[in-house]
Amino acid sequence: MSAPRQEGAPLRAGVVGLGWAGQQHMDAYTARPDVDLVAIAGLEDEPRARLGDLYGLSDAGLFRGYEEMIAQADLDVISVATPTALHAPVALAALAAGVHVLSEKPLAEDAERGAAMVEAARSADRVLDVSFNHRRRGDVKALKKLVESGALGEIYYAKAGWLRRSGIPGLGTWFTRKSLAGGGPLMDIGVHMLDMALHLMGEPAAEAVSASTYAKFGPLGRGGSVDRPTVAAGEDGTVPFEVEDLSTAFVRLSGGATLLLEASWASYIKSDELYVVLYGSEGGAVLGSSGSWSESRLEVHTELHGVPAELFPALGPDGRHGEAVDDFLAKVLAPDWSDFHGEDALTRARVVDAAYRSAEEQREIRLDRPTRQA
Structure with missing residues (x-):
């Protein structure tokens, strides 16, 4: 679990994924005076080193794998900007460690995996959010x-x-x-x-x-x-x-x-x-x-x-990614996280799942209305 942060101390942020989207999150975190970007993770050696230099990170803040970063970097928040199939594994590991999660869209590769992420956020009582940056146009x-x-x-x-x-x-x-x-x-x-x-x-x-x-x-x-x-x-x-x-x-x-x-x-x-x-x-x-x-x-x-x-x-x-990150951090800094466990993103995943099933079965698919847990 991440260590309790002293009141007024900057939030410690990490980003998994070194591509364009990941760099948007890095830029947004470094633009905030109340956040320290302390770690990035990605398999590509040259981009990882180059971005480490760009954002002033020491070698101790550069990781090949997200598991090591979550275990060693003492994070408060993490952004997930990886291929879609990695959203759930990274988010589940981070939530289990008590870290708030901002994922790139979509929530996961299917609604079943997305539901597991939402349940993990509820169990840990941590924020789970998705960077739908285009709603900030x-x-x-x-x-x-x-x-x-x-x-x-x-x-x-x-x-x-x-x-x-x-x-x-x-x-x-x-x-x-x-x-x-x-x-x-x-x-x-x-x-x-x-x-x-x-x-x-x-x-x-x-x-x-x-x-x-x-x-x-x-x-x-x-x-x-x-x-x-x-x-x-x-x-x-x-x-x-x-x-x-x-x-x-x-x-x-x-x-x-x-x-x-x-x-x-x-x-x-x-x-x-x-x-x-x-x-x-x-x-x-x-x-x-x-x-x-x-x-x-x-x-x-x-x-x-x-x-x-x-x-x-x-x-x-x-506003794009910067505003999406700001909105995520506002949720993290709120006194109550019970409304921020990723339910809205899961509704999108369920519609997408139903659409693919409808196309495959060539029929209309009815969705059960999910019950919201307290």
Whole structure:
């Protein structure tokens, strides 16, 4: 177990994973005066040494494995930025040691493993959080305020999607192996859109899911990102590809609302796009851009004094990973952790699981509403 920290002492943070996402967490921790980044872990020797120099870590703060880091670094908080199949092993080890956990999305490779993480957080009474950084976009935050104000009325239908023209993140790498990633774009980028939609709609419970998945590009070695590595094709001209490259799901929500969700790594579209569309009884909203996944943009369609009106709200800055880390630390510093055991992230995992099962069995899957433990 981590040693009790003296009041006012900085939190001791560690990061598992040396890639881009892990470095976002390292940057966020080092930007905080009340946090000391004391350890990083990863198997790659050169990046580990380089990042150790960059963040001013001694050799004692550099680890190949997460087990040694958790056992030796006396951590208060840990970020998990590894391939998806390692989220649960790292989180379970950290929670057992009394360390609060912030994981990259998704929670785990399936809901069963995610549920084990949530139960471990409850048992240890430690924070378990997931870095859904895209809900910290400026357009998402502005739209959330509008919804909460009642300006759009009852949100009864939503559409959300993230589509790429050619963006499979590493053909033949861990991203495209089901045992390591859990799934394809629905698990990778679709879960961001699911999180954003449920967050904006006020967290309605998912009651049923009907979905389909397709793999038309990846098995042929097509659709890969130009900036990501590709495993060489075999003699038959194919590369290892065990997941979908496009998914679509229709989700029935509590209160009668519905959500149409789509995600793709590769498809013949004009350009990449990310969007959320909300249909409300008093107004509608379109978030995102049809020409860019990264451009914050928000339109609101309503009436003012009986006259149709199109509004373009002013947007604040994107918070991204830094804000996700800040929100996690705010939970850690709260006096009560009973509401922060990862239940919201588990709801997303259950919807994704149901979508994959629906696609496999070609039928609608009903979800049992989980009971919240005290």
